[in-house]
Amino acid sequence: MTAAGEFLPYFLPAAFDPNLRPQTSAVIEPPPVLQAHGIYKSYQKDSLEVPVLRGVDLEVATGQITAMVGRSGSGKSTLMHLLATLDTPDSGEIRFNGRRIDNASRAERDAYRNRDIGVIFQFYHLLPELSAVENVLAPMMIGKSTWAYFKTRKQARLRAEAMLDRVGLLHRATHKPRELSGGEMQRTAIARSLMNAPSLLLADEPTGNLDAETGLEILKLLRGLNRDDGLTILMITHDDSIAATADSLQRMKNGITQGNRPRRIA
Numbered sequence: 255m256t257a258a259g260e261f262l263p264y265f266l267p268a269a270f271d272p273n274l275r276p277q278t279s280a281v282i283e284p285p286p287v288l289q290a291h292g293i294y295k296s297y298q299k300d301s302l303e304v305p306v307l308r309g310v311d312l313e314v315a316t317g318q319i320t321a322m323v324g325r326s327g328s329g330k331s332t333l334m335h336l337l338a339t340l341d342t343p344d345s346g347e348i349r350f351n352g353r354r355i356d357n358a359s360r361a362e363r364d365a366y367r368n369r370d371i372g373v374i375f376q377f378y379h380l381l382p383e384l385s386a387v388e389n390v391l392a393p394m395m396i397g398k399s400t401w402a403y404f405k406t407r408k409q410a411r412l413r414a415e416a417m418l419d420r421v422g423l424l425h426r427a428t429h430k431p432r433e434l435s436g437g438e439m440q441r442t443a444i445a446r447s448l449m450n451a452p453s454l455l456l457a458d459e460p461t462g463n464l465d466a467e468t469g470l471e472i473l474k475l476l477r478g479l480n481r482d483d484g485l486t487i488l489m490i491t492h493d494d495s496i497a498a499t500a501d502s503l504q505r506m507k508n509g510i511t512q513g514n515r516p517r518r519i520a
């Protein structure tokens with residue numbers, strides 16, 4: 255077979271040769287920042303296998319807010335733990351910017367968790383003995399020696415204050431969690447998740463424990479972080495009206511995402 259390039263007139267540059275054109279030239283959109291494909295996960299309970307995720311596919315488009323919606327017990331938090339590499343799937347693949355993370359080395363997974371993603375939860379997970387600003391500082395202290403932290407603590411504190419300011423909570427910096435409202439605790443948790451400048455935020459029921467109005471304020475804050483700071487967000491929720499505010503929506507039912515069929519057990 256003759257290469258197409260051999261038929262090109264000598265004065266045309268090689269770029270006109272269809273054989274030499276990069277295959278990706280037609281792709282304009284950036285690839286999804288996060289992809290999960292064919293995810294299965296079971297828990298072991300008294301020698302019984304309890305299947306929780308039974309075929310989950312997910313794509314989180316760069317620069318968007320993606321919602322994953324499903325009823326309580328459908329496996330959303332289980333999925334979120336896998337996406338955050340806090341647990342590993344039984345089968346399937348999870349990719350961050352095209353790279354496998356589900357089977358990455360421990361060091362790579364630590365780097366992914368500490369640098370690439372931020373995580374927030376329904377129940378905030380703040381440390382009760384620390385003030386809001388100290389809670390926000392906590393991720394910066396992890397993995398550093400006391401001396402390394404001591405050297406950088408002034409900068410770290412300034413950044414923590416800037417993050418509290420970003421979520422509209424600087425005036426509560428020295429308050430302990432018990433002195434904060436639910437919405438304020440969630441803002442503190444969001445500020446903490448931003449501390450290491452992640453590109454992707456994983457939010458598990460971020461408004462699940464708040465009244466409707468406060469929940470809306472948190473949604474507005476997340477939208478602002480997406481629009482103004484370019485943060486990509488995966489928002490996991492049981493609430494259709496919250497999911498409807500996202501740019502795209504994927505549904506999970508009984509551990510299966512829409513369009514998938516459960517694997518038949520032989």
Ligand SMILES: Nc1ncnc2c1ncn2[C@@H]1O[C@H](COP(=O)(O)OP(=O)(O)O)[C@@H](O)[C@H]1O
Pocket residue numbers: 297298299304306324325326327328329330331332333
């Ligand atoms: N550690 C565990 N051991 C056994 N079963 C679990 C465990 N964690 C979750 N499950 C079960 O998995 C199912 C899905 O739970 P979860 O992922 O928390 O759902 P959701 O977040 O959608 O409410 C539930 O039936 C729950 O009981």
Ligand SMILES: [Mg+2]
Pocket residue numbers: 330331332458459
């Ligand atoms: Mg949950």
